[in-house]
Amino acid sequence: MHIHWFPGHMAKARRVISEHLKLIDVVIELLDARIPESSANPMIQEIVGDKPRVIAFNKADLADSRHTEQWMARFKEQGLPVAAIEAVSGKGLKQLIQYVEQAAAEKLAKWEAKGIKSRPVRAMVLGIPNVGKSSLINRLLGTATVKTANRPGVTRGQQWIKIGNRLELLDTPGVLWPKMDDQAVAFKLAVTGAVKDDVYDYDTVLKQLVDFLRQEYPGRLIERFSLTEIPADNQALLGLIGAKRGCLKSGGLVDYEKAGKILLQEFRNGKLGKITLDFLL
Structure with missing residues (x-):
């Protein structure tokens, strides 16, 4: 990304x-x-x-x-x-x-x-x-x-x-540096809304967010979406979230894009709980 x-x-x-x-x-x-x-x-x-x-x-x-x-x-x-x-x-x-x-x-x-x-x-x-x-x-x-x-x-x-x-x-206006060489930083700026949503690849940012939450805050996902466990892969996790929130297309198929947007929005507005992305080593 x-x-x-x-x-x-x-x-x-x-x-x-x-x-x-x-x-x-x-x-x-x-x-x-x-x-x-x-x-x-x-x-x-x-x-x-x-x-x-x-x-x-x-x-x-x-x-x-x-x-x-x-x-x-x-x-x-x-x-x-x-x-x-x-x-x-x-x-x-x-x-x-x-x-x-x-x-x-x-x-x-x-x-x-x-x-x-x-x-x-x-x-x-x-x-x-x-x-x-x-x-x-x-x-x-x-x-x-x-x-x-x-x-x-x-x-x-x-x-x-x-x-x-x-x-x-x-x-004064906000100031960002001209070039974000550290793409891990770029991800954190994108997922928190510091950069416009149309300047990054949404699918990549969503994947990184899901990976981060699965690893660092799995309990928040289980609690927020009433899950019994965290599935083995991201697609299955988004499928469960989509099913829980009624994100279904015709034929009962899960709308994964809509499920992903719900996850991103609920992260940004704090509904997933208190979450920090920068950790001190």
């Missing part, structure tokens, strides 16, 4: 980020808690440089908490403050804002020592597409004023958004 996706607006986004960094006190890097390594854009460190950075693991409600704790410990070992959040519900946002204010405290203290009037902390929200940047800002605002959608490539412009009296956020 080869996925190469770098639309023109993302190349422009990199330039926009670089141009606005001089106005920024803190960078908030938003990662998908299910794929905290795969959703970490290797370009961001290069672009951000020595700006203070705070990590937010979004969609923590969809991720396996055991792995989330391990990944958070890894980031903290690197000196990066990290908060597990749920942008839609607002869980964890208070801690995230505290980390942002702490990261900017030294700079603001220097300003105050020079007699410069205090101002809100200015932060930039960065992350790959569909990781939840606009949902995060909407939750902080308490109103859906930023355009959002559960698909990549919606947020293309940039805008300053005031959050209370102490924080201003710059929303």
Whole structure:
């Protein structure tokens, strides 16, 4: 499977980020808690440089908490403050804002020592597409004023958004690297919806998802689809899922494509339970 996706607006986004960094006190890097390594854009460190950075693991409600704790410990070992959040519900946002204010405290203290009037902390929200940047800002605002959608490539412009009296956020487009050499990473981005569904081979991604679930989370499949056991091959497994969900063609044959789409969708929306795809070695 080869996925190469770098639309023109993302190349422009990199330039926009670089141009606005001089106005920024803190960078908030938003990662998908299910794929905290795969959703970490290797370009961001290069672009951000020595700006203070705070990590937010979004969609923590969809991720396996055991792995989330391990990944958070890894980031903290690197000196990066990290908060597990749920942008839609607002869980964890208070801690995230505290980390942002702490990261900017030294700079603001220097300003105050020079007699410069205090101002809100200015932060930039960065992350790959569909990781939840606009949902995060909407939750902080308490109103859906930023355009959002559960698909990549919606947020293309940039805008300053005031959050209370102490924080201003710059929303920017998501940024993906120009070439995804590691196709294991590409699979994880595809299956979680970070890249558009029309830029990868669906059958290949579905096969890899089924293989992963069979190996790492078989109990979730048994529980969700009321199975007695996991069949020996993927086709038989999809056949059982299709039969359980009434995915039948004329003549009573299973519609395997429809069964596969149900499995993918239920993985993405968390109905299979809390699942993490990135494991620490």
